[in-house]
Amino acid sequence: MKRERAKLLAIVAGGVLFNLVFWREKIALNTLLYDVFLLLILFSLYPKARRSSTVGWLTLGHLICLAMIVVHNSVISKVGCCITMALLAGFIEYIHRSAWYAGGSVLLNGGFVIASLFESFQFEKTSTPGKRKYGKLILFAIIPLLFSIIFILIYSSANSVFSEVVGKFWKWLGTSITDFLDLISWQRFFFLLAGLYLTGWIILKSRMDFFEKKENKCEDELLRRRKTATEKRNDLLNSISRNLMGKLGKGMLALKNMNTVGLLSLVLLNILLLIVNGIDIAYLWFGFEYGKDVNLYKVIHQGTDMLIISILLAMAILIIFFRGNLNFYRHNKWLKYGSYAWIIQNCILVFSVFLRDYYYISQTGLAYKRIGVLFYLLLVMTGLVTVFWKIYRKKTTYYLFRVNAWSVIILLVGATTVNWDEFIAAYNFRQKDKILMPVDYMLTLSNKAIPLLEQNADVLREQLKKQEQLGFLKDPCEACVVNSLQEKKEAFMNAQSGYSWLSYNLSDASIKRYFSESSKLSSK
């Protein structure tokens, strides 16, 4: 009873706090206040979770993201903070090992907030005779009220004095209603509701433990077992492969036939990839020279996109082959060797994609997507290593997804610790003599890069000239650089004037300091 009351109080307090700290403010220091409140409530409502090491590590990751919101105030730190908070709620409230299932449970939490809230309210339910009396009164009043309205209409059309009295009454009622509606800030009211909903989403554990039950059945180690007829029928991949293989996919020799098909496929795919890798090694690894005739943009973008898809497909194929009993087939030695070779070849492919990205960065500087490719390659490498481990140690697909989800979370938390806009701008300006800087892109970087961009405005103009001389640009707009920076500066200062201390963050504070110092210098 006390626990339920505490939950309700916490939701109301959380909703009000959300409304007070986030209304017309930027996500910054206010997040720290709201987040600490949520963490305190979560750990006090679900004390068992304090002993879990997973919760401990995830809390650490979440606190890093939270700190980075105040330090860098970047988009990625905000995204990271939201994701880790949601996962943390999932791990605290339910018994999970995988971030996927925890995420699923949190999503269900969100869908059933209202039901959970009312379930908590149940303990307060007191059907007193007084309440019942009022309920009856309302029901009794409906029909007489309707009759009254009809007869008011009739009498007011028949009697002009009565009509005037009714008119005055309606006028008074109208003014009162419109005054009342004007008094309420609907936006603020809905914002409060959103705050209550969000707090309820995080704090209340839904009764839908679908994902908890599902994960309970999952194991890391693959066990050999006979599938029931229903399980076989429901296994989509199994039915596709059996239909594709026709007679070969059924009967006593189905496993042997599957092994043969897998082996043949892997041999062919390995040969194909060997040719692709051979070309890449000869062309990219050792013989690559950047010249005007090489369309680097085409090489990078088209090549990278397709290679990314091919690596994902490669992993999917291996997961399909090694999802079941082929792991235990006595003569699967060559199939395993084929898979290892395929994994190693895909690692080579990853390195080729990395080289493409590296060449692109060394020629045209850093950009978000180029950094994104590097992160992606890191994740793919982790994926390939875990696929190898899955085959080698007979692990389940659940294990594979679980481990890879954690690697994504670690990378996400790691990525929040860098101020990417400043990093990109600083790197590109450091390399100004070696690269063709993407000037337009540089001007789209967020406010955090403004001081660097302003200090290096001459470099940007020089780059435009250089690109015109090389024939990459026609009629470059040099004045646009200064105009664009000025617009950015004005937009930033305008936005800042509307914020209070709740929107404080180190990044904005340092930009403001820079502007005030530079204005002092210019006035001198």
Add this chain to the structure above:
Amino acid sequence: MSWKLFLNSLKIWVGALIINSFLIFVYATATENIGAGILVSVFCFIGGAFVTAPLLVIVYHLLKISFRIPYGLQAQLAWFGFTLATIVVALFIGVALWTRIWWEEKDFQLFPVGIFLSIIISVSISFGSLRKLRKSIYEHSLA
């Protein structure tokens, strides 16, 4: 059983239409005059019945789902009412934004609030019959 479910869905739908028309009547009378109030509310009732008839399908299925979620009756119906109201309001706002006809009008910004309230009140009024329906569904499933 599905016939009873359909009747209850119909009841909720008609109830929401009547309450919404009444709210429109009160607002239009307060801001304009009683004649305008009657005219607008009658138009909204008839027009709304035609336009929102397909929503009966959503009401029916959502009601069916709500009785399956592992909560008590009050929580189930609260979830049902809130989810239905959210879906309908989201559809209304979606259409308004897509067509860009109404959104500029200040009066129409209050309309989603009215729809939301109407649905919640309609579900609350039907509480007794929904309790009976739930009981009969559970008895039927046990049998």
